[in-house]
Structure formats: C-alpha cells, structure tokens
Amino acid sequence: MGNKLTKRNEDYSKWYNELVVNADLAENSGVRGCMVIKPYGFAIWEKMQAGLDKMFKDTGHENAYFPLFIPKSYLSKEADHVEGFAKECAVVTHYRLKNAEDGSGIVVDPDARLEEELIVRPTSETIIWDTYRRWIQSYRDLPLLINQWANVVRWEMRTRLFLRTAEFLWQEGHTAHATEKEAIEEAEQMMNVYAEFAEGHMAMPVIKGLKTESERFAGALETYCIEAMMQDGKALQAGTSHFLGQNFAKAFDVKFASKEGKQEHVWATSWGVSTRLMGALIMTHSDDNGLVLPPKLAPIQVVIVPIYKGMEQLEAIAEKIGPLLKELRGKGISVKFDDRDTHKPGFKFNEYELKGVPVRLAVGQRDLANGTFEVARRDTLTKETVSENEIVQKIKFLLDDIQKNLYQKAHDFTYDNITEVNSYDEFKKVLEEKGGFVSAHWDGTIETENKIKEETKATIRCIPIAAKNEEGTCLVSGKPSSKRVLFAKAY
Amino acid sequence: MGNKLTKRNEDYSKWYNELVVNADLAENSGVRGCMVIKPYGFAIWEKMQAGLDKMFKDTGHENAYFPLFIPKSYLSKEADHVEGFAKECAVVTHYRLKNAEDGSGIVVDPDARLEEELIVRPTSETIIWDTYRRWIQSYRDLPLLINQWANVVRWEMRTRLFLRTAEFLWQEGHTAHATEKEAIEEAEQMMNVYAEFAEGHMAMPVIKGLKTESERFAGALETYCIEAMMQDGKALQAGTSHFLGQNFAKAFDVKFASKEGKQEHVWATSWGVSTRLMGALIMTHSDDNGLVLPPKLAPIQVVIVPIYKGMEQLEAIAEKIGPLLKELRGKGISVKFDDRDTHKPGFKFNEYELKGVPVRLAVGQRDLANGTFEVARRDTLTKETVSENEIVQKIKFLLDDIQKNLYQKAHDFTYDNITEVNSYDEFKKVLEEKGGFVSAHWDGTIETENKIKEETKATIRCIPIAAKNEEGTCLVSGKPSSKRVLFAKAY
Numbered sequence: 001m002g003n004k005l006t007k008r009n010e011d012y013s014k015w016y017n018e019l020v021v022n023a024d025l026a027e028n029s030g031v032r033g034c035m036v037i038k039p040y041g042f043a044i045w046e047k048m049q050a051g052l053d054k055m056f057k058d059t060g061h062e063n064a065y066f067p068l069f070i071p072k073s074y075l076s077k078e079a080d081h082v083e084g085f086a087k088e089c090a091v092v093t094h095y096r097l098k099n100a101e102d103g104s105g106i107v108v109d110p111d112a113r114l115e116e117e118l119i120v121r122p123t124s125e126t127i128i129w130d131t132y133r134r135w136i137q138s139y140r141d142l143p144l145l146i147n148q149w150a151n152v153v154r155w156e157m158r159t160r161l162f163l164r165t166a167e168f169l170w171q172e173g174h175t176a177h178a179t180e181k182e183a184i185e186e187a188e189q190m191m192n193v194y195a196e197f198a199e200g201h202m203a204m205p206v207i208k209g210l211k212t213e214s215e216r217f218a219g220a221l222e223t224y225c226i227e228a229m230m231q232d233g234k235a236l237q238a239g240t241s242h243f244l245g246q247n248f249a250k251a252f253d254v255k256f257a258s259k260e261g262k263q264e265h266v267w268a269t270s271w272g273v274s275t276r277l278m279g280a281l282i283m284t285h286s287d288d289n290g291l292v293l294p295p296k297l298a299p300i301q302v303v304i305v306p307i308y309k310g311m312e313q314l315e316a317i318a319e320k321i322g323p324l325l326k327e328l329r330g331k332g333i334s335v336k337f338d339d340r341d342t343h344k345p346g347f348k349f350n351e352y353e354l355k356g357v358p359v360r361l362a363v364g365q366r367d368l369a370n371g372t373f374e375v376a377r378r379d380t381l382t383k384e385t386v387s388e389n390e391i392v393q394k395i396k397f398l399l400d401d402i403q404k405n406l407y408q409k410a411h412d413f414t415y416d417n418i419t420e421v422n423s424y425d426e427f428k429k430v431l432e433e434k435g436g437f438v439s440a441h442w443d444g445t446i447e448t449e450n451k452i453k454e455e456t457k458a459t460i461r462c463i464p465i466a467a468k469n470e471e472g473t474c475l476v477s478g479k480p481s482s483k484r485v486l487f488a489k490a491y
Numbered sequence: 492m493g494n495k496l497t498k499r500n501e502d503y504s505k506w507y508n509e510l511v512v513n514a515d516l517a518e519n520s521g522v523r524g525c526m527v528i529k530p531y532g533f534a535i536w537e538k539m540q541a542g543l544d545k546m547f548k549d550t551g552h553e554n555a556y557f558p559l560f561i562p563k564s565y566l567s568k569e570a571d572h573v574e575g576f577a578k579e580c581a582v583v584t585h586y587r588l589k590n591a592e593d594g595s596g597i598v599v600d601p602d603a604r605l606e607e608e609l610i611v612r613p614t615s616e617t618i619i620w621d622t623y624r625r626w627i628q629s630y631r632d633l634p635l636l637i638n639q640w641a642n643v644v645r646w647e648m649r650t651r652l653f654l655r656t657a658e659f660l661w662q663e664g665h666t667a668h669a670t671e672k673e674a675i676e677e678a679e680q681m682m683n684v685y686a687e688f689a690e691g692h693m694a695m696p697v698i699k700g701l702k703t704e705s706e707r708f709a710g711a712l713e714t715y716c717i718e719a720m721m722q723d724g725k726a727l728q729a730g731t732s733h734f735l736g737q738n739f740a741k742a743f744d745v746k747f748a749s750k751e752g753k754q755e756h757v758w759a760t761s762w763g764v765s766t767r768l769m770g771a772l773i774m775t776h777s778d779d780n781g782l783v784l785p786p787k788l789a790p791i792q793v794v795i796v797p798i799y800k801g802m803e804q805l806e807a808i809a810e811k812i813g814p815l816l817k818e819l820r821g822k823g824i825s826v827k828f829d830d831r832d833t834h835k836p837g838f839k840f841n842e843y844e845l846k847g848v849p850v851r852l853a854v855g856q857r858d859l860a861n862g863t864f865e866v867a868r869r870d871t872l873t874k875e876t877v878s879e880n881e882i883v884q885k886i887k888f889l890l891d892d893i894q895k896n897l898y899q900k901a902h903d904f905t906y907d908n909i910t911e912v913n914s915y916d917e918f919k920k921v922l923e924e925k926g927g928f929v930s931a932h933w934d935g936t937i938e939t940e941n942k943i944k945e946e947t948k949a950t951i952r953c954i955p956i957a958a959k960n961e962e963g964t965c966l967v968s969g970k971p972s973s974k975r976v977l978f979a980k981a982y
Contacts, residue, residue: 027625029557029558029618029621029622030562030565030618030621030622031558031560031561031562031609031618034558034559034560035558036555036556036557036558036622037555037556038555039553039554039555039637042553042554042555042556043553043554045556046554062530062533062534063530063533063534063537064527064528064529064530064533065527065528065533065536065660066520066527067520067522067525067526067527067658068525068611068642068644068658069522069525069581069658070522071521071522072588072597074521075588075597076596076597082588082597086587086588086589086597087587087588087589088586088587089586089587089588090560090583090585090586090609091583091584091585091586091587091588091599092581092582092583092584092611093582093583093584093585093599094581094582094584095579095580095581095582095646096577096578096579096580096582096646097563097566097573097577097578097580097582097610098577098578105567106563106566106567106573106577108582108584108608117599118522118581119588120559120583120611127520127521127522130520130521131520131521131527134518140833146530150642151559151641151642153559155586155587167558167559167560169556342631
C-alpha cells in the first residue's frame with residue numbers, strides 16, 4: 001500500500017518523525033523548537049485532556065489559571081528549583097517594540113526595559129505558592145486541590161515533535177495539605193490516576209515507581225513516576241507526581257493555623273503529564289503502515305468508504321448508510337462517512353490506515369445487493385464480510401476488542417523485554433543486544449548510578465513500587481542491595 | 492445580610508472590583524497586570540468554553556495549537572498589524588539565567604541572547620498564516636476552518652480584572668477561503684454565533700454591527716462585533732469577527748491553485764472572544780448582594796443548605812436529601828449539598844448569594860416534618876415553600892425561568908437606554924444625564940468621530956446591522972447621512 005514510511009526496523013527515529021508529520025499530528029513551526037499541533041493531533045490530545053480532566057475532578061480537584069510569567073525573584077526562592085530551571089528558560093526583558101530611528105525596521109525599544117525580568121513559566125510551583133500564601137490561613141482551607149491546563153516553556157537545545165519541544169502543553173496539579181501523610185497519599189494517588197489513564201485509555205502498560213535522588217524533580221523530596229516501554233525498547237517517562245515536603249511553603253512563607261491553633265508550614269505536591277503522552281501513544285502501538293490508535297482516544301472510531309461509479313451509485317450507498325450513521329452516533333460512536341468525490345477509495349484506505357482509524361467499513365455495489373459490509377480492523381489489518389443485521393454489534397465488539405488487544409500486545413512486549421541480570425557484563429550485553437528494561441541490584445549511591453550512565457547510557461528509570469524485597473549485591477560495587485531497580489536507555 | 496459590597500450606585504467600579512475578588516472569581520497576582528483566575532471563576536469560564544466550543548464544532552471548525560512565540564520579523568510583515576501591536580508586547584530576548592559572578596544572585600546570561608527576538612503572541616495571525624502557506628496548495632485544501640484556545644499577552648498599562656489584563660485567555664478562529672464572498676459569510680456567521688452564545692447562554696442581549704475604520708482590528712478590511720450594555724450604561728465589546736481580505740495571504744505568500752488552475756491569494760477571517768466575557772457577565776446581571784449567574788453558566792445550579800442542631804438531625808436531613816441529589820444529577824442538574832459543620836446556615840446563605848447560585852434550598856426540622864423545602868431564587872431574591880412532591884419540577888422550572896428572566900431584564904434595560912438624538916446638544920445631554928447608547932447620524936468621517944470622542948469620550952460602538960436606512964444629517968458637520976450609528980462610552 002501507499003503509505004511510504006521508513007520501516008521501523010530500518011530507522012525507528014526516522015519512522016517516528018515521518019509518521020508524526022504524515023499522519024497530520026504535528027509539525028515544526030518557524031519558531032525554533034516550537035511545534036504546531038495540527039487538528040488531527042489536537043483532536044487526540046483533546047480526548048486525552050477530557051479523560052484526565054474527569055479523573056482529576058472525580059478525585060476532588062478543581063481547575064484554575066495562574067500567570068504565564070514568573071518574576072525572576074520568585075524562581076530564585078527555592079534553591080534546587082532555580083538550579084533545575086534557570087539554564088533553559090525564556091526571559092522577557094522588554095515590553096515594547098518601535099521603529100528603528102535609522103529606518104531599518106522594527107526593533108526592541110531600549111526605553112521599555114522591565115525593572116525585573118519575567119521568566120516564561122517552565123512549571124508553576126513558585127507563582128502558585130506565592131498565591132497560596134494568600135489563600136491559606138487555617139486548616140479549614142486545606143486540602144487545596146488545584147489543577148491547571150497550560151502551556152510551558154523549557155529552552156531545550158535538541159527538540160523532537162511531542163517528545164521534547166521548547167513549548168509544550170500540559171496539566172500541572174498543585175496541592176496543599178495539613179500533614180505530611182496526606183501529601184504523600186495525594187502524590188501516590190495521582191501516580192495511580194496516571195497509571196489508570198495510561199493503561200485504561202491509552203492501552204499503554206506502565207511501571208509505577210520512585211525516582212532516584214538524581215532523577216527527582218528540582219525541589220521535590222520524592223518523585224513518583226510511571227514509565228512505559230516504547231517499541232524500540234527505550235523507556236519513556238510518561239508522568240510524574242512529586243511530594244514536595246514543606247520546601248515551597250517555607251520558600252514562600254505559607255503557614256496555616258492547625259486545629260490546635262499552632263502556626264505550621266503547609267505540605268505540598270505537584271504532578272503533571274504533557275503532550276509528550278502523544279509521543280508515547282505513537283511509539284506504543286503504531287506500525288510500518290502508520291498510526292494505530294486505541295478506540296478510546298481515536299477522533300474517528302469508524303470510517304465508512306463508499307465504492308461507486310457515478311452519483312447514482314453514491315446516492316444509493318448514502319441512503320443505505322444514513323440510518324447506520326444515526327444509530328452509531330446515538331451510541332456515542334464517532335463515525336465518518338467519507339463521500340468526497342475528489343479522492344478514490346484506495347487513496348482513502350491509505351489515508352485512514354495512516355491515521356490509525358480503528359475500524360473501516362467499505363460498501364460497494366455487491367455489498368448493497370448482498371446486504372453486507374467489508375469490515376477491516378486497523379490493529380491486525382484483517383478484513384471480513386459482515387451482514388448488515390450484525391454490523392452494529394460487530395462494531396461495538398471491535399472497538400472493545402481492539403482496545404483490549406492493543407493493551408495486551410503492548411503488555412506482552414513490555415514484560416517480555418524486562419530482563420533480570422546479576423552481573424555488570426550481563427547488564428551490558430542485554431542492554432546492547434536486546435534492549436528494553438534491565439532489572440538489577442544497585443547499591444543506592446549516585447556514584448554507581450553515574451558510572452553506569454556514563455558507561456552504558458542507561459539510567460535508573462525507577463525503583464518499582466511492586467519490587468519485592470530480595471537480598472542481592474550491586475552490579476558495580478558489590479555492596480548489598482535489598483531491591484532490584486529498573487535501568488533503561490530513555491527518551 | 493452580610494455581603495458588605497460597595498453599592499453599585501455609590502461606586503460601580505469599586506463594586507465590580509470587590510465582587511470579582513469576594514465571589515472568588517479572580518484576583519491580581521504578583522506579576523504586574525496578570526490575574527489569577529480562581530477555581531470558581533474558572534469553572535464559569537469552562538462552561539463558556541464548552542458552550543462556544545460546541546458551537547464552533549457544529550459549524551465545521553476544528554481546534555489546533557500554534558506557538559506562543561512569534562519571531563519579530565513575522566509581526567512586521569503586515570504593516571497595519573505591527574503598528575497595532577508593537578507598542579504593547581512582551582519581548583523575549585534571552586534563553587538562560589545564570590548565577591551572577593559577584594554572587595548577587597540570579598541574572599540574565601548575556602551570552603544567551605537570541606539572534607532574533609521573540610514576541611509573546613498578542614494574537615496569532617502572523618504565525619498561523621506562516622503555517623497556512625505550507626497547508627494550502629489547492630482549492631481542495633479550502634476552506635480551512637481552525638480555532639485555537641490560548642493565552643495571549645498585550646502589555647496594557649492600566650489593567651482591570653477580566654476587562655483588561657496583560658495576559659488573558661481567549662479563543663481565536665483563523666479561517667482561509669477560496670473566495671471573498673465565502674470569507675465574508677464566515678465572518679458574519681461567527682458574529683452570529685457569538686451573538687447566539689451571548690444571548691442564549693450568558694442571557695446578555697447584544698447589538699450586532701460593523702466597526703468604523705478607526706475601530707477596526709489592525710490588518711482587517713471589516714470588523715464585525717457584538718456590543719453589550721453594562722448596568723452603568725457603558726458599552727462593552729464582547730466579541731469581534733474580522734474579514735481580513737487577502738492582507739495576510741499576501742504578507743505570507745499563501746496562494747492556492749483554483750479549480751481553473753490559476754494561482755490566487757487566499758481570503759481570510761479571524762474572530763475571537765476572551766475572558767473579558769467574564770466581566771461582561773458580571774456587569775450584566777449582578778446586584779448589590781453579589782454575583783447573579785444565568786443557570787446555563789452556573790457551576791453550581793442548586794445548593795441545599797441543611798438547618799440542624801447536632802449530628803442526628805443532620806443525618807436525618809442527609810437521608811432525606813440523598814434521593815433528591817441523585818434524581819437532580821441524573822437530569823444533568825449540578826447540585827451541591829453543603830453539609831459542612833464548620834459554618835452556620837446564615838454564613839452559607841450569604842456565601843451562595845455572593846456567588847450567584849441560581850436556586851437555594853433550605854431544609855430544617857419543620858420542613859422534614861411537613862415534607863417541604865424552602866426555595867429561594869437568586870435573581871429576584873424571593874422565597875417560597877415547596878412540597879417535596881413538586882420539588883424536582885419546581886427546580887426545573889426555576890432554572891429555565893431564571894435564565895429567561897435575566898435575559899428579559901437585561902434586554903429591557905438595554906433597549907430602554909438606547910436614545911435617538913438629532914442634535915449635538917441633545918447628544919451631550921443624554922450622554923451626561925442618562926448614559927447608555929446614543930443613536931445618531933454621523934457623516935462617516937474619522938474627523939467627526941475623533942472630535943466627538945475628544946469632546947464627550949463617546950466612541951462609535953458600531954454601525955448596527957439592523958439599522959434601517961433613514962435620511963438625516965450628521966450631528967456635528969451637518970452633512971447628509973443615511974443610517975444612524977451607536978455611540979457610547981465604553982469599557
């Protein structure tokens with residue numbers, strides 16, 4: 001067929017870039033590192049947003065909106081935090097342009113310099129905790145459970161569509177609690193919400209775990225994460241949830257009067273997922289023919305392509321399709337009848353295959369005569385003929401079955417590619433020859449972590465929550481270890 | 492009662508500012524001119540977004556996302572456009588901070604200066620038309636009907652919550668068409684969509700019209716608008732829709748091959764509404780007791796306040812309320828049962844009055860015994876006792892009736908305050924003594940428009956679409972005029 005993508009086993013990275021552009025998901029813009037999310041890609045992101053937003057609200061969170069700009073002095077208040085973000089941020093220094101006096105065009109007006117520079121938010125802890133100081137006085141104001149959908153900017157030098165862009169879209173939850181215990185429970189809850197979304201909506205299995213100290217968020221005491229395995233065996237961090245302790249409350253002087261009337265600093269969490277999830281979705285399911293979408297996130301779940309010669313035949317098909325469209329839409333199924341006469345059926349088949357539409361129906365003259373449809377499923381690329389009496393049932397079954405099948409396939413792939421090793425040689429061999437996640441004992445030191453990273457490019461993706469206690473010795477230092485951790489090369 | 496707001500007839504502007512803050516809608520942030528939209532205010536904005544988004548999709552538009560940053564050279568490509576926005580824009584000049592060498596803190600790294608400055612988008616025509624050049628080759632690619640929900644920045648010197656802020660949230664539609672006629676029809680359609688939303692959802696009557704040349708969007712050939720009258724008689728521009736001609740297509744070289752194979756420049760529109768609508772909503776309906784919300788936009792449509800002494804009584808009420816909550820929610824009605832034991836009923840009554848919840852139910856021991864509820868409606872501040880058998884019907888009726896009543900009241904107020912005048916003396920007298928909109932003949936020149944603005948502060952809000960042809964003479968110049976236009980002082 002005609003979707004001329006590079007094959008995954010030839011060049012996975014090239015395949016990814018071509019697919020993102022050719023399937024109309026996103027493209028690079030004229031602004032360095034910033035992408036344009038195209039309508040089809042954005043429609044998938046909207047479905048992700050809707051799914052997550054409902055889960056946030058069901059767990060008691062409300063949305064709000066905080067400023068895009070962060071005064072430089074705010075960013076500096078939490079030492080680790082500024083260290084983490086200062087090196088890659090967009091800085092607003094002026095508030096006006098003017099015509100150059102020499103007529104050479106439009107220039108920055110030097111008289112319009114800001115007294116204090118503003119940073120385009122790379123994340124919003126500082127501006128939000130500056131606000132929470134005004135909102136929190138008493139234990140009655142807690143917990144404060146707030147989420148924001150927003151754009152953020154991190155001046156990355158090497159960018160890739162969805163995976164790493166200077167500007168990206170995300171949500172960031174910021175919560176305030178009366179006790180350490182509650183804040184930790186919140187951070188854990190949101191990791192679980194993310195895992196549920198990844199597995200239930202994206203059909204993407206994830207490993208829940210804790211980050212090591214060196215991989216923690218700048219300003220966090222503990223970072224919980226979900227890690228997914230891409231088809232090329234590399235890991236992708238799909239979501240993080242941070243227990244921030246009292247760091248930001250102390251930096252921004254946010255105290256509350258406890259039930260006992262004592263002034264105490266507030267406990268905090270923050271958690272986020274971003275348009276990076278689009279990259280994760282693509283690299284979990286898609287194939288050499290194009291995008292493969294789980295039905296729950298597909299903007300078009302079913303497409304119907306008429307096969308006809310002349311307007312009379314098209315009208316006969318349209319008449320037949322009318323009630324089916326209505327019935328499917330009535331059941332909340334998103335269906336498109338592609339009756340464009342500017343493109344041939346073969347072109348349309350290719351287009352919907354490339355765009356990952358889960359179920360495709362074709363109807364020609366013989367189908368009209370026989371009362372049948374040709375039904376194709378995108379995940380297995382198989383086709384069958386289905387009678388019109390059974391078609392609605394069949395579509396419902398397929399949408400459900402494709403969702404399950406994609407999850408199962410990705411699940412099997414992930415767990416087939418987690419390898420336990422007990423020596424550093426074996427570690428390097430597996431990483432080199434098989435890839436995937438390597439489960440190994442580690443002595444808990446940053447030195448060992450750095451050494452492994454330098455020598456193999458693998459990082460500790462997480463200390464899995466589900467990891468059992470098991471006596472062992474560190475691969476590198478030979479020191480005792482009581483738990484295996486997961487290493488991988490990562491996006 | 493206890494909502495100590497300044498009265499509207501004492502100081503309308505002060506009343507507005509107090510209400511926005513006290514009703515938990517928004518507040519100023521630590522960043523000059525940027526607001527924090529608080530959860531309750533944001534919940535109203537979310538309802539506006541959902542209503543508008545559905546209307547955009549029903550008229551064939553899709554959402555997408557374009558970069559936050561606009562290279563300075565892009566902004567300069569359309570002459571009127573840069574003239575309109577250069578004087579008030581946030582300019583990013585650097586991409587890194589560093590530790591000052593003298594240890595004085597974090598400073599901008601002079602080595603990280605951008606080659607070309609980036610403007611934080613004040614509107615996105617330029618970056619979008621730069622993109623459309625890649626998307627449009629043939630008539631088959633048209634029309635292109637795209638909308639974006641985004642934040643934008645205009646460096647306003649005097650800001651007011653929702654009405655004029657440096658950063659605000661909005662949607663901006665950007666469409667491309669093969670013909671002038673289609674583009675004009677689109678611009679008109681979107682003005683009508685905005686009017687329908689304002690009147691149908693916000694219960695806010697609007698006048699549809701055209702802007703005069705001096706009030707047009709920078710780069711537009713024609714600006715359509717909806718204008719609303721606030722309670723103090725001032726006008727508020729609630730939405731604009733621009734016919735851009737081929738200006739941006741020419742500036743960004745966007746051509747298409749027509750059916751006849753000719754290369755032609757594309758025709759364009761853009762249209763937007765913003766969080767300014769929140770200000771319009773507040774100033775259309777609210778009263779000295781606080782916010783008044785039309786049920787279609789109220790985050791909480793019905794609140795139930797229990798009146799009790801001790802846990803036993805509360806439990807009896809909760810048991811009674813359970814099935815009612817379920818039934819109302821099943822009907823899609825948003826209802827809150829406020830069983831907080833940290834606050835007294837009187838405090839809660841005040842709170843929901845201040846927050847504009849349309850319907851309030853109270854249940855005490857006598858109600859329990861009699862099988863009744865005390866029902867209060869926010870718009871008229873009236874109360875009645877309703878039997879439990881009739882309560883669901885009553886609530887449905889009230890939500891519908893309040894929506895209609897608010898619209899009717901605002902409609903009557905608006906049309907009672909549009910005054911036709913035929914001399915400049917009368918014009919000044921009406922503007923001074925009565926306010927509102929003044930309908931008068933104008934000679935069509937910018938000179939007269941400016942003279943009137945300088946002398947009275949009134950501007951031409953619009954040339955109403957519905958204005959009849961009528962022979963007359965200009966108030967100021969005495970020259971002939973064939974239509975009345977609307978003047979007012981404006982937000």
